[in-house]
Amino acid sequence: MAAQIESAASFSETSPNSEWRPGTFALQDAWFPVAHSPKVRKEPIIRFVHSRRFHIWREGSKIHAADHHPSATRTGPITHFTDGQGRYPVIERYGHVWVWYGGADRAKPEYIPDIPFLHPDRAQPSYACGVNFFHTSYELVLENILDLTHIDFVHGKYAGTSESKEDNIRYESTSETVTMIRTTRGRPTAAYQRDVLGVKEPFQDATAFTHVFIRSGVCFLHSHYSTAPSIPLMQSNTPESVALTRANYVFGVQQTDNVGYARAWPKTASIIAQQDESVLNPQSSRYVGQPPKPDLSTRFDAAGLHYRSRHRSLVERQKRGDFSYLPDIAEGSDLAEILKIKRLR
């Protein structure tokens, strides 16, 4: 990957003028996986992206997304987000329905990432899918996801605690994505791995990858443990409003041969989401709608701080009317390479 690869200074203080104000700008021109495919049927369902309403339904083999109910007479203003008749660009792929939020004439299917652990034309089994909601802006959810040191405290039972012999964070980025790579050595085996997976070794080495798409909020997570299996995760993190993030999730359960684990691990998603919600919900009102204030950081926050910087660059470009994708888009979309996992074929 020819992207920027860096480690960070031990300590840093964000500038109060750095304009990190989550929930104040709606990045556009991106595909948002707003629903799992089986959820979309003949009767329309409603989804929101940045407070914009999408009615989504099926007609035979075709899928539709519009700013109005199919049985209603359209009355709202025509905008460049639709085709002139209130219809949004929509695609069904990887078991998700993706809607385009942005200039309708700029929607290109190749902007959807290449997801190696999902079948392009088939949904995952229902036990591998679900949805959680976070009562905060999606920028804070993404920062939380890029910040893998929080799992030691918030999700310690499932991911192990903080007492590693060695703990290093690196990040990579493109103009559209940020990847966090955490390498730990001599990390205590998590209670879940010990009790459910039967891992005997008290310590393990691990490399965890988190990869986020800045515009849409879609993220991918995968870990490689020296002593235990792991399953990759895709989570949508769709900004329904400045105060509510929809997290449709799906696990690549085919990546493990351990059938019991493939069935059991997805059940932890709602528990882990509740743990995240316990910190994200109170955090929300301290960022959203507040004037910028400095945050203190360590080298473990490097990826999140870099996300803030990349997010700011995109906002500045879009404020100038530049919604284009730069040539490095392909580098951030090759998830098999980024997450170091095999393709499902």
Added chain:
Amino acid sequence: MISNEFRHWQTVALSSEVPAGKPVPVVCGDRDFVLFRDSDGTCRALADRCAHRRARLSDGRLTAQYLVECPYHGWRYSGESGACIAIPNLRSDEKIPKNYRVQAFETLERDGFIQILLGAGNGAAAPRRLDLPDMGREWQGEQYFAYPEELFMPTLVDCPSSLLALSGIEILDDHPFGNPTVNGDEIAIEYAAVKKRRTRRPPKHVPQDYAYTLQISASRFTARAALYANGDTQLQAAALIIAVPSGQRLTRVMWRGSGRADAETQITIECRNQVNPVPIRASNTFVSRTWAGTLTPLAGEAASGG
């Protein structure tokens, strides 16, 4: 709202609300504090907002070294100075900068309440006296009201029965004993009170002699209520009531009380579970308007006296 302009002591909690070994959140106005006890039991107060990612420290835990640990990433803070003492997984050559800290507040624990020193500047600030007479029987409590804090004390002086519950005693809001007296930022008023009747039958005659006097004196956040028996002028029970704004929509009320242990009727003065609107509808705002300076009931007396 709680002022940040001048230095003052603000009562924020009952002592009993802060047990050893556990951080406790307190919201006062639009500010969040975390309270916890040190090794010697001293109550410490810090801003309840981690300097790292603004998580609530009060959702964390107290370590064996009596440091409060953030639940999000495990940053640990000293209660005395607010300094960040430890961050997990740093190398030994990575020393935490001195500006890594949260705001720490001076605390004072007396009379069963915890006060913290707020506001800017170096001006003198005297802690509030919140003592009660020792009458051998004590109680305390706390309660949230979905009622604006700025209306709590005015309602208490206009219509005490809407907010107070006196065991076995009925407060007669429509029967004040004399005019209110205003002294600085404090107002005092007395109301008649009688024993509650056990039946719903109306009395055969209007009682001319009331058995009790309820004396209320209130300032911005603090009120004292005292119940005297009119027959022997003995104090039966007293309570100290603190009301502080908690966020934008709630008022947090704390109280401590003391009462005669030897009396035949053991009376307590406590806050109701919620505001009773019925007596408010029947009451007027004479007392609170006097307090606010929009009424001058003693003007004629003052004129004749002057």
